[in-house]
Amino acid sequence: MTKLLISLILASGLFATQTMAYDFGKVLEDAAKKKIEDVKNGGETPATATVPDKATSPAPESGTSSATTSAATAAPPPAQPEFNWKNPSKEEEIALGREITGSLLGAAPLVKDEALQKYVNQVGRWVANQSERADLPWKFGVIESTDINAFAAPGGYVLITKGLYQKLHSEAQLAGVLGHEIAHVVKKHQLKVLQKQQLLGYGAGKLSGLFGKNDKLAKKALGTGAEISARGLDKDAEFEADRMGMVLATRAGYDAYGLADVLQTIGQTNKSDSSVALLFKTHPAPDERLARLGDSVGGSLDNIKAGKTLENRLYKLN
Amino acid sequence: MKDYLKLLILVGLATPILVFADAGTALKTDTVRAEPFADAKTVGNINKNDSVDILNKKGAWLQIKTKKTSGWVRLLSVKRGAATVSNNAKGVIDVASGRAGTGQVVSTTGIRGLSAEDLKAAKFNEDEMKKMESHTLSASDGQSFASAGGLNTVKLAYLKGAK
Ligand SMILES: [Zn+2]
Numbered sequence: 412m413t414k415l416l417i418s419l420i421l422a423s424g425l426f427a428t429q430t431m432a433y434d435f436g437k438v439l440e441d442a443a444k445k446k447i448e449d450v451k452n453g454g455e456t457p458a459t460a461t462v463p464d465k466a467t468s469p470a471p472e473s474g475t476s477s478a479t480t481s482a483a484t485a486a487p488p489p490a491q492p493e494f495n496w497k498n499p500s501k502e503e504e505i506a507l508g509r510e511i512t513g514s515l516l517g518a519a520p521l522v523k524d525e526a527l528q529k530y531v532n533q534v535g536r537w538v539a540n541q542s543e544r545a546d547l548p549w550k551f552g553v554i555e556s557t558d559i560n561a562f563a564a565p566g567g568y569v570l571i572t573k574g575l576y577q578k579l580h581s582e583a584q585l586a587g588v589l590g591h592e593i594a595h596v597v598k599k600h601q602l603k604v605l606q607k608q609q610l611l612g613y614g615a616g617k618l619s620g621l622f623g624k625n626d627k628l629a630k631k632a633l634g635t636g637a638e639i640s641a642r643g644l645d646k647d648a649e650f651e652a653d654r655m656g657m658v659l660a661t662r663a664g665y666d667a668y669g670l671a672d673v674l675q676t677i678g679q680t681n682k683s684d685s686s687v688a689l690l691f692k693t694h695p696a697p698d699e700r701l702a703r704l705g706d707s708v709g710g711s712l713d714n715i716k717a718g719k720t721l722e723n724r725l726y727k728l729n
Numbered sequence: 730m731k732d733y734l735k736l737l738i739l740v741g742l743a744t745p746i747l748v749f750a751d752a753g754t755a756l757k758t759d760t761v762r763a764e765p766f767a768d769a770k771t772v773g774n775i776n777k778n779d780s781v782d783i784l785n786k787k788g789a790w791l792q793i794k795t796k797k798t799s800g801w802v803r804l805l806s807v808k809r810g811a812a813t814v815s816n817n818a819k820g821v822i823d824v825a826s827g828r829a830g831t832g833q834v835v836s837t838t839g840i841r842g843l844s845a846e847d848l849k850a851a852k853f854n855e856d857e858m859k860k861m862e863s864h865t866l867s868a869s870d871g872q873s874f875a876s877a878g879g880l881n882t883v884k885l886a887y888l889k890g891a892k
Contacts, residue, residue, distance in 0.1 A: 513858040518851035519843050521860055532864045536871035541882065545868055552861045558843040568861075572843060582878070636853065641845035647890070654888040664880030668789065671805055679810045689845055698808055702756040705805030706891030713767050715885060717788055721878055 496609045504602060505548070505566030511601075512550075512568040514636030519554040522573050522728075527553055530726040534582060535569060535589045541662040542597045542655075551589065559677060560690045562640045563592035565602040574686055577728060578676050582721035586663060587670025590656030597655065600648045601639060643693035650695070650703045657704065666718040674701050751809050753793065755779040759806040761798050765790030773798030781807055 494503055521528060528551075535551035547567035556572040563569050569592040571585075579585050595601060643649075653670065661667040678697035680687050694700070755775040762769040765787045775781060775795060785792035790801045875881075 509858065510853065512861070513853040513855065514851045515848070516857035516861065517854040518847045519841065520854065520857045528861075528864045532866045533871065533874040536866040536868065537875045537880070540868050540871045548865055550861055550865050552864070554843075556841050556843040558841075560843060637848040637851040641848040650890060654890065658885055658887050661885050662883050664875065664882055668804060675809050678808055685842060685844075689843060689848075692845065698756060701805055701808055703891060705757065705803060707888040708803075708805060710767050711888060712789060712885075715883060718883065719878065719880055721880075724878055 496606050499602070499606075501547070501566070504599075507602070507605065508564035508566030508568045508596075511564040511636040511639055512562075512570065514638075515562055515564075515570055515640060516552075516554065518637055519556040519572070522553045522555050524553075524728070527726050527728065531571065531576075531585070531589070534585050535593070538586050538590050538659050538663045538665075539567070539593050541659045542593055544597045547596070549593075558686050558689060559680065560687075561588055561592050563595040563601065564640075565596065565599065565605075567596055569593065569596070573728070575673075579673065579725060580722060581666070581669065581672075582725045583660065583665040583669035583719065584673050585669070585725065586660040586665045587656055587668075588673055590659040590663075591652045591670060592656070593659060594652040594655035595644070595648070598648070598651060600644050600652070604642070604644065605639060641689065641693070646695050650700065650707075653700055653704050654707050657708070661712070661715065661718060664718050666720045667712050667715065669720070671701060671704060674704075751783040753781045753783040753791075753807045753809050755781060755802075755806060756808050757806055759802050761793070761795075761800040761802050763800055765792070765801040769801070772800040775802060775806065783807065783809065 494507075499507070531551045531553055532549075536549050539545060539547070539549040544567070549567040549569070551569045551571070553576050554570050554572055557574040558572050559575045559578065561569070561571040561575055569589060571588060571592075575588065576585075579588070653674075657667055657670050660669055674697045677687065677690070678701070682691065695703075755777055758774060758776050760771050761773040761775060763772050764770075773795075775793070775798075779795055781793040781795050783791055783793055784799075786804070787801075789804045791804055791807055792801050793799065793807060
């Protein structure tokens, strides 16, 4: 019922905002179209989704009566501030990312090494400065896990596992890895997936009241927040993050091939080693990523002055 | 083998160059050139999945040798390692790292995985979050750190996706 309600609000809102040149327009449109299709296929009142007056006719199915309610309540603004899934503010984006990241930290805490945490924040912050979202309060952390992986969450949260950190040989390589994650945030890759889910009605209701009167996040919103990190993005989002990550690190003055080095290393890890299980589940194969990166780079870096690798400044773990 | 030795000695003398004598695999078809420059003479080419010996690295170029040719190719056209990796070691690795087939940690030897199941079961940790937040740096902190390392920004547009 809640699902239908959301889809109806979405469907009616969609036509009013069609001219809006907004980044999420396509996602929303796809989501709405799919939902409308679902409703059609389910034999429920399809075209009436945007026609409130149909609601006056008697409804044998409960789904239709909820449509009545939603159509009626869609007009006045809700009493309680709700999470604006269609067009989240920067603050909402950060709050969402905090929830996801806090949950990831519940699965694997930060490595207890203040100097290490400071160091990754320095490198990460500098790379993030090169992006179009330098205004975000970027936060980086190394987490206590032998897995080889890294995570990004909306609003500027980036985590890298100790297992991956220990594979690094230079600051440029760290910059490349962080650059990939920063790119996910800049392009709102995870946020778009969450928006689509919410607008399609998956887990709808869980997030209603996410922001209370005091703008405080309800705990346990999003199911368990880290769950999103266990699901992959689409391949194109990953290739895009590779291209952007490489460029961000290069702009920051690092050797352009740091990320590629790390992909080489990961590519040499035995595919059946459980330390790369989640990474390989959520990302295209390293070979494919390298090849795609090579196709995109071509000769475009030929005239770029060689950047720094800074092997010696890479913070050494005990 | 003798050439290989000579190369190691040669390379060893030139300090900033990395030593390579790795097996590699071509990731795609690419031109092999006489020197590590885009406009250097073409001496041959590599095709996807060709086995190559990686002899040297210079900037964004790798010096390689195949059955048919030798010369320089772009760094991103070759992956290190042989084409096929054996999976024979799977069981051994899983046992050695204290993991069961599920990817879950089954012993307490300090190994700590982060599987999809772990993430699904994860609970928000406010203390760790606060710790992470306490390390937040400003844009100018980043700038100071870059200056200390002699990092200078470079103008470079984002790359377009291939195909
Ligand atoms: Zn990614």
